[in-house]
Amino acid sequence: MxxxxxxxxxxxxxxxxxxxxxxxxxxxxxxxxxxxxxxxxxxxHNYHQMVTKLHEPAGGHLDGDEVRIPLSKLIDDNVKLVKxxxxxxxxxxxxxxxxxxxxxxxxxxxxxxxxPEYFGIPGLKENSYPLRSLNAARLIKVQIESCLAKYKTDECKDGLLNFVIGGAGFTGVELAGELGEWLPKVAPKYDVPLDKIRLICAEAAPTVMPGFDEELSKKTAEILQNKGVELKLGVPIKEVTADYVQIGEEQIPSKMVIWTGxxxxxxxxxxxxxxxxxxxxxxxxxxxxxxxxxxxxxxxxxxxxxxxxxxxxxxxxxxxxxxxxxxxxxxxxxxxxxxxxxTFVNRGVVASIGPSDAVGMVFGKYRIEGKIAVWMKKVVHYRYLYIFGGLPLVVRGLMGNLPKVNLKENYTTQNG
Amino acid sequence: MxxxxxxxxxxxxxxxxxxxxxxxxxxxxxxxxxxxxxxxxxxxHNYHQMVTKLHEPAGGHLDGDEVRIPLSKLIDDNVKLVKxxxxxxxxxxxxxxxxxxxxxxxxxxxxxxxxPEYFGIPGLKENSYPLRSLNAARLIKVQIESCLAKYKTDECKDGLLNFVIGGAGFTGVELAGELGEWLPKVAPKYDVPLDKIRLICAEAAPTVMPGFDEELSKKTAEILQNKGVELKLGVPIKEVTADYVQIGEEQIPSKMVIWTGxxxxxxxxxxxxxxxxxxxxxxxxxxxxxxxxxxxxxxxxxxxxxxxxxxxxxxxxxxxxxxxxxxxxxxxxxxxxxxxxxTFVNRGVVASIGPSDAVGMVFGKYRIEGKIAVWMKKVVHYRYLYIFGGLPLVVRGLMGNLPKVNLKENYTTQNG
The missing domain is CATH 3.50.50.100 (FAD/NAD(P)-binding domain)
Structure with missing residues (x-):
């Protein structure tokens, strides 16, 4: 040229x-x-990350490479990539x-x-973990394990086993569902008795998934409670410190607040x-x-x-x-x-609540839950892979073999 | 009666x-x-722990149940167990x-x-991790992973990737060998480039394994260095804070000091x-x-x-x-x-340096290293299992199927 x-x-x-x-x-x-x-x-990063799936690696469920795709596999060579x-x-x-x-x-x-929006809540930004990236998700997972390990070694154990999720919107609910299934699996690895652990999800609005279909929102709350999640609804988080979180009038010792609110x-x-x-x-x-x-x-x-x-x-x-x-x-x-x-065409939404449950609203009016919702969540995921990478990416996704990220990948060589 | x-x-x-x-x-x-x-x-605890093997779970190599045995499987019912x-x-x-x-x-x-003996070194007790129990070993493992995860999310990254082992006696050397093999495996899981990681082993005496056979001690230093361990010999740790460790005249930023000295x-x-x-x-x-x-x-x-x-x-x-x-x-x-x-009969000693290398001195005068030392280390382990639990325990050890600890085990019921 x-x-x-x-x-x-x-x-x-x-x-x-x-x-x-x-x-x-x-x-x-x-x-x-x-x-x-x-x-x-x-x-x-030199990869695209599936932000809507980050609750899964945070809950020890998916590996990092399952929630990201190298940009070099998604973007043609005539686009210059800059990290x-x-x-x-x-x-x-x-x-x-x-x-x-x-x-x-x-x-x-x-x-x-x-x-993340912290709404000026004192201490929230400084003392909470966001779930906004794969790296943040990995940190949440390892910090939960760190609390479990410290519970067995530290003299002061206050709040080490109280895990608090701030916000019960889609992200909060999906994370709570994931952690609700993961904690019973990971706690025994550290000899921590499950009955000492509290998993709390606090939401200022009076329901989980505020603004979503009322019936499904109730159903979701039920599923979460069955997984051992303590819901604190209609009470705002007022303050977070390194040692506790103030939820409404209640002060709960905690070393681990995850903010999705x-x-x-x-x-x-x-x-x-x-x-x-x-x-x-x-x-x-x-x-x-x-x-x-x-x-x-x-x-x-x-x-x-x-x-x-x-x-x-x-x-x-x-x-x-x-x-x-x-x-x-x-x-x-x-x-x-x-x-x-x-114009936005609402194709519906599905929220997964742990690896084996989900609720959703599809085609604007149909409520789905249980197995069909879990299946629909997968359809949504494979549809996304199809849009991004066509059939080859869908096949690789189905085989659990998405392209791996090479962190040393040098764009200037490859993409000029 | x-x-x-x-x-x-x-x-x-x-x-x-x-x-x-x-x-x-x-x-x-x-x-x-x-x-x-x-x-x-x-x-x-309601289990016996193999303190000499704790460097392995600390380095992500063995699971907790592989370095402990429930006391109820070791001790007959005519001994009352009290936790x-x-x-x-x-x-x-x-x-x-x-x-x-x-x-x-x-x-x-x-x-x-x-x-642990801290020799009055300022800040050492407060800011270091001991390797004295399975729980402590698990904490070391998860804290190292926490440093790796934080390196990708925290704004201040100072010292997050400098892992310091204080002491190059048997425990320090075995831990350094283990971490030297584990870090290259675990760092990629957090997208951390290996060349940013420092694994430092500091010893006040002029050699590793002070007091041990001089030739083997040299050999050990060589093996460790080949695994990427930075040895700082003949320089004492003078101070440890939450942010750095002072080794001789050098101040090294570090969030993770393990004390085996x-x-x-x-x-x-x-x-x-x-x-x-x-x-x-x-x-x-x-x-x-x-x-x-x-x-x-x-x-x-x-x-x-x-x-x-x-x-x-x-x-x-x-x-x-x-x-x-x-x-x-x-x-x-x-x-x-x-x-x-x-009277003590010295049957010799073998130090493992990572899962695949070892050095030792057996029958008072024979130096061994490499494969034969790794094999001898296993012999020592199975001999210990034999003394503790006879052939059945050896067989279970060989099958990687040592009896699992049930943390809820209630002695008073079982042992009266």
Whole structure:
């Protein structure tokens, strides 16, 4: 390619290889020549992680390589991969600052996901574990084991066996279900009697999975309680210290609080001057930043208002649909056509509650639970693998043989 | 048995079910009727633990149940088992105080092992992990994994990957060998690059295994270095904090210091008024306390002076030989005969350096290393199983199927 031609090409930079970012990169990759664009995908890790499955490695159920896929296996060679953490976006100068380099763009896609929201609860941020990444999930698992081991050696045992999950939304419920099944398996490895262990799930709202179907929410609470989870509903966490958690009027000694009770948009957006709502950037119906025409923001990083003016929740399903839609819109935008408004098609949700139970609501109105819900959860997972990597990835997923991440993988060699 | 007769029987209480205590209890059990004695064995756990093998579970190599045996499988029903921690001995009143009960004795055998000796090094006790029990070994393993996990999530990573073993005696060397083989296996599970990890073994003496054969000691240092262990010899640990360890003039950031550099007799002996040398009680050549004729002290809890007036080291081999000798001596003592002096027969020593290497000195003069030493280490282990439980235990050991510990086992029901 001669230099003149290269200068004609527009630079599209995609930030984040989450559910939305990967779909966008894959779609644009196929259109790169047609649209005369050079595509760069920036991600903290050299792998995509399945954030919706992180409760499984946290509960010792899945290995790390089962909840991530190397980006080099998902993204074609005509997309330049950059491993780095975005520290700031400068939309005026059309630049993205990473820790050790600067990337200039003509068009920017932001899919940087979310950060935990601590609602200003004293000590919560400093003394709780988030479940936002594979590394965080692994830390939760090993810290629980550390508490079990310390219970047998430390003189002060206060709170070492009280494990508290803050928040009973989808993440909290799925994690509680997972830990409810794992703790009876792992405790004997440390000679810890199960009846000394408390697994508490605290939620400020009066039900688990607030906002979800009432009947299924009740059913979920029942399943969790049968797994030994103590539910504390309608009581807010008021304070967390290194030694205890204050839930409503009750002070519970604990060395291990996992916070799943809230998310906000990735703080980089707010810090970079985008107009945001709880950290999620405001966008128009075409997924375009309301501040900058050449910036598109999808997934948890933005807040999309539906026809009733309500913000869509931060879910993988929405991020993926937005990624698909954005590819079409960018094609139109870059060829001077009118972009379409995004509409979310709710395909339903399924929450797993431990490896062997689940509840869900599908096709907008059908409640499912038990085996059929567990099966549906698998369908959702394989559908995701299909979208990401076609039949080959589904087959590898079914065989428990997803491509392994090579941490030393050097992008510059492979992807130029 | 009528009450009068029962009152004639003398009460023998054995404290500690370590290498010496178990042998003593087993031997006396066979003589109980002949000697008209009631035997009680007191131990902190309801299992005997193989303290010499604890480096293996610490390095993720063996499961807990492979380094312990339920006492109920080792000790006959005519020995009363008591699970408890000895808090004080009152030799004047012939009583032993446990946390929740008091035991009266006519004859006492003390085999309470040793405690770590910290030599007054500032911060060492508070900020280091001992390797003195299965529970402690499990904690070491999980804390190392915790450091690896935190390295991927914590903002401050200082010292998280510097693992320091204080002391290069047998325990330190065996642990270093084990960790040297385990770390390359476990680090990838947390995506931690091996070249960022330091495994340091610091010893104040100028060689590893001070006092051992010079040639083998050199060989051992070589093997350890080949496994990536950094040896710091001839430099004392001067201070340990939660964040660093001061080795000689060098300050090394570390969150994980394991102390194997010294032992002293169980502090209960000193606290109970026995005359001691570095916590090890003074005894005569018949293994009898120099303070109380009806108290016998064996293993690490006492210091036995050889013909040259030098104290024997605290080893399992010596404890077992003393246990065997004590049974004979007690039989004589209780039947009014003269007791014999104990003499130690050195059968040699073998140190394993990771699962696949070892060095040793056998029959007093033959150096062994490599495969033959690994094989000899196994012979030593199976010999120990044979002494403890005869051929059945050897067979179960060979099959990797040692009896499992049931933590709920209730002695009072079983052993009356």
């Amino acid at each position: 001669n230099q003149e031609k290269q200068q004609d090409r527009k630079r599209v930079v995609i930030l984040g290889a989450g559910y939305g970012g990967v779909i966008t990169a894959q779609g644009l990759s196929k259109l790169a020549n047609k649209l005369h664009i050079d595509i760069t995908l920036v991600n903290k 780095g953490v975005v520290s700031r976006i400068n939309p005026e100068e059309q630049k993205v600052l990473l820790e050790d380099q600067e990337l200039a763009y003509d068009y920017l896609v932001i899919g940087l996901g979310s950060d 809230g998310v906000r948009g990735n703080t980089v957006l707010e810090d970079s001057g985008f107009s945001t709502q709880r950290g999620r950037a405001n966008i128009n119906e075409k997924l375009q930043s309301i501040n900058y025409d050449n910036v598109f923001i999808i997934g948890d990083s933005s807040i999309f208002l539906d026809e009733n003016g309500r913000g869509l929740p931060p879910t993988a399903q929405i991020a993926m649909q937005q990624g698909e839609h954005l590819v079409k819109n960018l094609e139109k935008y870059l060829t001077g056509k009118e972009m379409d408004a995004f | 009528n009450q009068e007769k029962q009152q004639d029987r003398k009460r023998v209480v054995i404290l500690g079910a370590g290498y010496g205590g178990v042998i003593t209890a087993q031997g006396l059990s066979k003589l109980a009727n002949k000697l008209h004695i009631d035997i009680t064995l007191v131990n902190k 408890g921690v000895v808090s004080r001995i009152n030799p004047e009143e012939q009583k032993v105080l446990l946390e929740d009960q008091e035991l009266a004795y006519d004859y006492l055998v003390i085999g309470l092992g040793s405690d 010294g032992v002293r007799g169980n502090t209960v002996l000193e606290d109970s008024g026995f005359s001691t040398q570095r916590g090890r009680a003074n005894i005569n050549e018949k293994l009898q306390s120099i303070n109380y004729d009806n108290v016998f002290i064996i293993g690490d809890s006492s210091i036995f002076l050889d013909e040259n007036g030098r104290g024997l080291p605290p080893t399992a081999q010596i404890a077992m030989q003393q246990g065997e000798h004590l049974v004979k001596n007690l039989e004589k003592y209780l039947t009014g005969k003269e007791m014999d002096a104990f």
